[in-house]
Amino acid sequence: MLKTEKLTKSFGGNIAVNAVDFQINQGEITAIIGPNGAGKTTFFNLISGLHRPTSGKIFLEGEDVTNKPSYEIAKMGIARTFQTTKLFAEATVMDNLIIGHRLRTKSGFWSAVIRSKRYRKEESECREKALQVLEFVGASELANRPVASISQEEQKRVAIALALATDPKLVLLDEPAAGINADETSGLAELIKKMKQAGLTICIIEHKMQMIMNLADRIMVLNQGTKIAEGTPAEISRNETVIEAYLGGTPHAQAH
Amino acid sequence: MRSFPASKWVVPALLLVALAIPLLTDNSYYLNMLIMIFIWTIAVSGMNMIAGYAGQLSLAHAGFFGMGAYTLGLLMAKAQMSFLVSLVMAVALTGIVGAVVGMISLRLKGHYFAIFSLCMGVIISLVIEKWESLTEGVRGLLGIPIPKIGSFEFSTVTSQYYLILFFLVLAMFVNRQIVQSLVGRTFISIRNSEELAEALGINVMQSKILAFVHSTVLAGLAGALYAGYLRFLGPEVASIEHAFEMLLYLLVGGISTLWGPLVGTALVMAMMQLLQSWQDYRMIIFGPILVLIVMFLPHGIMGALARLKMKRQSVLPETIDNENRVIEKGTTDRRLAGGEIDA
Ligand SMILES: Nc1ncnc2c1ncn2[C@@H]1O[C@H](COP(=O)(O)OP(=O)(O)OP(=O)(O)O)[C@@H](O)[C@H]1O
Ligand SMILES: [Mg+2]
Numbered sequence: 001m002l003k004t005e006k007l008t009k010s011f012g013g014n015i016a017v018n019a020v021d022f023q024i025n026q027g028e029i030t031a032i033i034g035p036n037g038a039g040k041t042t043f044f045n046l047i048s049g050l051h052r053p054t055s056g057k058i059f060l061e062g063e064d065v066t067n068k069p070s071y072e073i074a075k076m077g078i079a080r081t082f083q084t085t086k087l088f089a090e091a092t093v094m095d096n097l098i099i100g101h102r103l104r105t106k107s108g109f110w111s112a113v114i115r116s117k118r119y120r121k122e123e124s125e126c127r128e129k130a131l132q133v134l135e136f137v138g139a140s141e142l143a144n145r146p147v148a149s150i151s152q153e154e155q156k157r158v159a160i161a162l163a164l165a166t167d168p169k170l171v172l173l174d175e176p177a178a179g180i181n182a183d184e185t186s187g188l189a190e191l192i193k194k195m196k197q198a199g200l201t202i203c204i205i206e207h208k209m210q211m212i213m214n215l216a217d218r219i220m221v222l223n224q225g226t227k228i229a230e231g232t233p234a235e236i237s238r239n240e241t242v243i244e245a246y247l248g249g250t251p252h253a254q255a256h
Numbered sequence: 257m258r259s260f261p262a263s264k265w266v267v268p269a270l271l272l273v274a275l276a277i278p279l280l281t282d283n284s285y286y287l288n289m290l291i292m293i294f295i296w297t298i299a300v301s302g303m304n305m306i307a308g309y310a311g312q313l314s315l316a317h318a319g320f321f322g323m324g325a326y327t328l329g330l331l332m333a334k335a336q337m338s339f340l341v342s343l344v345m346a347v348a349l350t351g352i353v354g355a356v357v358g359m360i361s362l363r364l365k366g367h368y369f370a371i372f373s374l375c376m377g378v379i380i381s382l383v384i385e386k387w388e389s390l391t392e393g394v395r396g397l398l399g400i401p402i403p404k405i406g407s408f409e410f411s412t413v414t415s416q417y418y419l420i421l422f423f424l425v426l427a428m429f430v431n432r433q434i435v436q437s438l439v440g441r442t443f444i445s446i447r448n449s450e451e452l453a454e455a456l457g458i459n460v461m462q463s464k465i466l467a468f469v470h471s472t473v474l475a476g477l478a479g480a481l482y483a484g485y486l487r488f489l490g491p492e493v494a495s496i497e498h499a500f501e502m503l504l505y506l507l508v509g510g511i512s513t514l515w516g517p518l519v520g521t522a523l524v525m526a527m528m529q530l531l532q533s534w535q536d537y538r539m540i541i542f543g544p545i546l547v548l549i550v551m552f553l554p555h556g557i558m559g560a561l562a563r564l565k566m567k568r569q570s571v572l573p574e575t576i577d578n579e580n581r582v583i584e585k586g587t588t589d590r591r592l593a594g595g596e597i598d599a
Contacts, residue, residue, distance in 0.1 A: 048455060074457030086452040088444070099445045102438055103457025109466060112437035113430055123438055146566075166457055 001026040001201055002047060002078075002170060007056035009042055016042040018225035019056065024170065029192065029202045031212045033236075034222035035245075040205045041083055043222065044172050048080045049073035060170075075103050079168035083175050083205075085159040089148040093139070093158050096147055097130035100165025133161040136198075137191060153184040160191065171195065173204040177211055189215055213237065221245075274421055278414040287413045289529060293522045294424040295482050300505045300517040301431055302474025307503075308512030309440060310467035311447025312362065315499045316373040319380030320350045320472040322494020324479030326384055326391055329400045329489045339403035339410075343480050350476025351469050358468035362461060365450075374496065381494035393491065400487040416485050423481055427474055432514055434470070443467050447512075508549055510556025519557050 002024040009017040016039040024030045032040050045051040047058055049070035058066045060076055068076075087096050105122040112119055134140050137157040142150055147158065156176050163171055173192070177185045189211050195202055206212050212219065213233045221229040221242050229239045236242055278287060299321050307313045327346035331337040337345070361372045384391050391397060403410045403419070410416050434440045442463050445453040454460050483489055501524075509520020531541055553560045 050451060050455065069459075070451075070454040071457045071459045074455055080455050082452065082455075086449040088448040091444075091448075095441070098438075099441045099453075099458075100456055102442055102445075105438060107438060109434065109439055109470070112439040113433045115433065115437075119437070126438060162456070 001061060002203075003059045004047065005057045005059075007043070007046055007058065008054045009039075009046055009051060010054050015225050017046060017053075017222075020222070020225075020227050022220055022227065022230075024201060024203050025218070026201055027196070027199065028217040029196055029204065029215050031216035031219045032203065032205045032222060033207070033209070033212060033219060037224075038222040039225040040222055041174055042225075044080060044174055044203075044205065047073075048078055048172060071103070074166055074168075077167070077169035078172065079163035079166045079170070080172035081156075081159045081163050081174055081176060083178070085155050087147045087155060087159060087162070090146060092144050092146055093134065093150065094127075094130055094143045096158065097134060097162055097165055098126045100133070100162045101126040101129040101167070103166055129165050129167075130161075133164040134158075136164060136194075137161045153180045153188070156180065156188065157191065160195075164195075168200065170201045170203065173202065173206075175205055175207065177206055177208050185211055271425065275418075278417050282414070284413045287417050289526070291413070291417055291420050291485060293518075293525050294420045295478050295485070296502065296505065296525065297518045297521045298424055298427045298481070299475045299478035300502045300509075300521050301427055302471035302478070303502050304471075304506055304511060304513075304517050305431065305434075305443070305474070306464075306467050306471040308506065308516075309435060309443040309447065310464055311443075312464060312468070313370040314373040314468065314471065315370060315496070315503070316357065316377040316380070317471065317475045317502055318496060318498035319377035319494050320354065320475035321479035321482070321498065322384055322491070323353065323380055324350050324476030325483040325489055325493050326397065326479075327476070328480035329397045329483040330390065332403075332484075333397060333400045339484060340405060343477075343484070346480035347473055347477050350479075351473045354469045354472030354476075355465060357472075358465040362464045362468060374499070377494070377496055377499055381491060381496065384494050385491035391491070396491075397489040400483060400489070402487070403484040410484070420481050420485065423477060427477065428514070428518070435514055439466075444512075504546070506556075508546070508556055510558030510560070510562070513556065513558035513562060516556050516558040523557070 004020055004022045006019045006021060007017060008015065008019050018039070020043065022043075032043065034040055042051065046053050049065070049068050049072065052067060056066075057064060060073075060078065063076075065073060065076065105126065107116070107119040107122050110116075131140070131143070134143060137160055139154060139157045139161065142154055142158065147155060150158070160171075160173070160176065163173075176192070177188050180188070185208060192202060192204065192215055204212070204215070216233055219229075219231065219233055219236045220227055221236060221239075223245045228245055229236060229242045231239070277290065281287070299317060302320075303314060303317045324346045327349050328339075328342045331342035331345055332339065357373075357376055361369055361376065364372055385393055387393070388395075403416075408415075410419050442453070442458055445456070445458060446460055446463055450460050453463075479493065482493065505520040505524050506517060507520070508524055509518065510516030527542065527545070534541065549556075555563060
C-alpha cells in the first residue's frame with residue numbers, strides 16, 4: 001500500500017532517516033520500533049508530508065507522492081496522530097472532532113455566510129462523522145467535555161478518533177500508549193485491533209514491546225536513522241542485531 | 257446544557273436601541289462618537305478574524321484602513337466616481353492587495369509575520385504620505401463630495417449614522433456566519449496547531465489567505481466609510497498608532513470573540529473621550545486601567561464572560577465536576593507511572 005525507496009532526511013549534518021526501504025501492506029499492522037532519537041517520528045513526518053525528504057521516494061498505492069504537501073496526503077487517505085497530542089485543550093471534544101471531516105467537504109466562504117443547502121448538509125455530515133468516530137473509539141460520553149478536563153488516555157482516544165474522522169485508509173499512530181498505565185494500554189491495543197478489523201491499515205510507533213509483539217504483523221527496527229531489521233515479531237525477537245542494538249541495552253524493553 | 261433565554265433578546269434589543277438613538281437625540285456630538293465607534297469596530301472585527309480566529313497577528317490593518325479611505329476619497333474627489341462604485345472599488349482594492357500581501361507574508365510564522373505586517377502597514381502609510389501628486393500628502397485630501405446613493409444625499413449626521421450602522425450590522429452578521437461555520441472552525445484549527453490542521457487535510461496557507469483577505473476587506477470598508485463621512489483625509493489615518501489602538505480595542509473587548517471588537521472599541525473610545533479634558537494626563541490614568549484589564553481579564557471582557565458561562569455550565573451537574581478532579585488527579589499519578597516505564 002505504501003512503499004518508500006531509499007528515503008532519507010537530514011537536518012543540517014544530522015541524518016535522522018537514512019536510506020530506508022520500507023513497505024506497509026494493506027490491512028496489516030506494521031510497527032516501527034527503535035531507541036529514542038532513532039528517527040521514527042521523522043519517518044512519519046516524511047510519509048505524512050509534513051517534512052520534505054532530502055532524497056528518496058514515497059509511493060502510495062503505486063503513485064509517487066514524494067513531494068506532496070501534507071494536506072494532499074491526508075486527502076489521499078493517510079491520517080496520523082502526533083507523539084504529543086495537539087488537540088485544542090480549551091474546546092470540547094466534539095468541537096475538536098468536527099474539523100476532522102472538513103477535508104471531505106467543499107463549502108467555502110460564501111456558502112457558509114448564506115448557509116446554503118449544501119453547506120448545511122456538509123456541516124451535519126461533519127457532526128455525524130464526529131459522533132460516529134467517537135463511538136468507535138468508545139468515548140461517546142466525552143462529547144461535550146473540554147479536552148483539558150479529560151484524562152491522558154481519553155485524549156489519546158480522541159486523537160485517534162480525530163484521525164479516523166478524515167476517512168483514512170492508512171493510519172499512522174505515534175506512540176499512542178505513551179504515558180498511560182497497563183490496563184489502559186491493553187484497552188488501547190483492543191481499539192487498534194478493532195481498527196484493523198474495520199479494514200484499516202495501521203502503522204504504529206511504540207516503545208511498549210509487549211503491546212507491539214501482540215499487535216504487529218510486521219516490525220521494522222530503526223537505529224540512528226537506519227533500518228537494522230525487519231520481520232515478524234517472532235523474527236525480530238530472535239534477531240541478533242536487534243537484541244544487541246536495542247532490546248538488550250535499553251530500559252524500555254526491560255520494563256516489559 | 258443550560259440555555260440563557262435572556263441572551264436571545266440581547267441582539268435584537270441592542271439593534272433597536274441603535275436604530276432609535278438618532279430619534280432620541282440630535283446631539284451630533286454623541287452621534288459622531290457612535291459613528292466613529294462603528295467605523296473602528298468594523299476595522300477591529302477584521303483584525304479579529306486574522307489575529308483572533310486564525311491566530312496570525314497582523315499590524316498592517318491601519319494601513320489597509322488608510323488604503324480603503326484614500327481609494328474612496330480619490331475616486332470620488334478626483335475621478336468624480338459615485339459613492340457606491342468608489343466603495344466597491346475601495347473594498348476590492350484592499351482585498352486584492354490583501355491577497356498579494358498575504359501570499360507573500362503568511363508563510364512567515366508567529367513574530368515574523370507580525371513584524372512583516374507592521375512593515376507593510378508602515379509602507380502603505382509612507383506611500384500615502386509621500387505620493388503627493390496623487391494623495392496631496394500632508395496637505396490632506398480635501399473636496400470629497402457628499403456620498404449619494406441614487407438621489408439620496410447622506411448630508412446629515414443622522415443619515416450617515418444609519419448608513420454606517422447598516423455596514424456594521426452587515427459586517428457583524430457575516431463575521432458571525434463565518435465564525436460559527438466550518439470555515440471559522442478551520443481558522444481556529446490553524447490557530448490551535450498548523451501541523452495538526454495540515455495533517456487533517458486542511459490547506460493551511462489557503463485558509464490563512466482567506467482569513468487575511470476577509471480582514472483587509474473589513475479594514476478597507478471601514479476606511480472607505482470613514483472617508484465618506486469626514487470627507488477630508490490626512491495621511492495619519494494610516495499611521496501605525498492606529499494599528500496599536502485597534503489591537504488595544506481588541507484585547508480589551510476580547511480577542512477571538514464575536515462581540516469583543518464592539519465592546520472594546522466602544523469602551524476604550526468612550527473612555528478616551530471622557531478623559532480628553534485631562535489632555536496629557538489621560539495616559540497616566542488610562543495606562544494603569546489597561547494594565548489591570550490585561551492582568552485580571554487576560555481574555556478581554558467578552559472572553560471573561562464566555563469563560564464564566566462555560567464554567568457555570570460545566571459546574572452545574574456537581575457530580576461531574578468532582579469526577580473530573582478525581583480523573584485529573586489520577587492522570588498525574590499515571591503520568592508519573594508511565595514516565596518510569598517509558599523514560
Ligand atoms: N525538525 C527537526 N529539526 C532538526 N532536527 C530534528 C528535527 N526533528 C527531529 N530531529 C532530529 O532527528 C533525530 C530523530 O528524531 P525523531 O524525533 O525522529 O526520533 P524518534 O525515533 O521519534 O525518537 P523518540 O522515541 O524519542 O520519539 C533526532 O536526533 C532529532 O534531534
Ligand atoms: Mg518520536
